Amino acid sequence: MDEVWETQAAWWQARFTRGVDAEYTEQILPMLAARLAGAGTVVDVGCGEGQVSRPVAAAGSVVVGVDGSAAQLVEAVGRGGGAHYVRGLATGLPLRQGSADAVVLCLVVEHVADLSALVGEVARVLRPGGSALVVMNHPLLHSPDSCWVDDWGPDGEAECYWRVGPYLPEAVLDEEVDPGVVVRFWHRPLSAYVNSFAAQGLLVTEMVEPAPPQDFQVVLSDPAMAATVPRLLLLALRKV
Numbered sequence: 001m002d003e004v005w006e007t008q009a010a011w012w013q014a015r016f017t018r019g020v021d022a023e024y025t026e027q028i029l030p031m032l033a034a035r036l037a038g039a040g041t042v043v044d045v046g047c048g049e050g051q052v053s054r055p056v057a058a059a060g061s062v063v064v065g066v067d068g069s070a071a072q073l074v075e076a077v078g079r080g081g082g083a084h085y086v087r088g089l090a091t092g093l094p095l096r097q098g099s100a101d102a103v104v105l106c107l108v109v110e111h112v113a114d115l116s117a118l119v120g121e122v123a124r125v126l127r128p129g130g131s132a133l134v135v136m137n138h139p140l141l142h143s144p145d146s147c148w149v150d151d152w153g154p155d156g157e158a159e160c161y162w163r164v165g166p167y168l169p170e171a172v173l174d175e176e177v178d179p180g181v182v183v184r185f186w187h188r189p190l191s192a193y194v195n196s197f198a199a200q201g202l203l204v205t206e207m208v209e210p211a212p213p214q215d216f217q218v219v220l221s222d223p224a225m226a227a228t229v230p231r232l233l234l235l236a237l238r239k240v
């Protein structure tokens with residue numbers, strides 16, 4: 001596992017948790033809560049400081065959060081909320097076969113090097129008929145060198161767009177997401193994810209591509225265009 005999650009856990013917690021990130025408050029957490037309502041045992045793989053685990057536990061599920069980072073888990077336990085936490089790797093979950101009704105992977109798959117080991121573990125711990133919810137940065141729009149481009153036509157009119165970098169080849173990116181914080185991302189085309197899940201009997205039942213939150217749209221030069229380009233992708237899967 002990338003050491004950054006241990007050394008920079010406080011950075012992640014300050015920048016993305018406790019309601020400071022609109023993608024979580026307006027999109028990710030409501031999307032997951034709606035789809036996990038009534039689930040019995042939920043395993044939150046790569047749970048971080050527990051911002052997904054806590055509301056799901058509060059809604060009545062038994063939640064086990066698993067993370068490889070001790071610094072994230074110390075914070076998760078400190079923040080309380082009724083979920084159980086255990087240290088472990090996504091590629092070797094410390095859980096019994098068929099023990100979960102649902103598995104959540106929230107902004108985790110793009111940080112794990114061995115996709116097939118990760119997917120194999122999700123399939124192993126899910127009971128038949130159980131579901132997996134995967135939230136990731138949209139692979140098409142977060143391919144290497146993808147970015148928002150401000151351009152201007154010959155008459156000075158705005159021609160703003162989202163540039164898509166090399167999408168099909170898999171790639172490893174060490175991205176400086178904040179000064180001094182380098183996070184490793186594994187870029188894979190969407191087909192690599194869907195086919196890897198399908199090979200383990202995890203079939204897509206729903207796909208969501210939400211428009212970015214308002215806060216994100218307004219900082220770009222063409223908010224109407226920005227509203228048409230999703231940053232996130234949710235896949236709901238069912239184990240056959």
Ligand SMILES: C[S@@+](CC[C@H](N)C(=O)[O-])C[C@H]1O[C@@H](n2cnc3c(N)ncnc32)[C@H](O)[C@@H]1O
Binds near residue numbers: 002068090091106
């Ligand atoms: C971007 S954070 C997301 C945290 C949490 N899912 C959330 O949405 O708030 C990624 C988390 O995945 C964990 N992680 C990354 N690679 C992992 C691995 N191979 N095994 C277990 N945890 C991992 C990190 O420690 C970190 O807490």
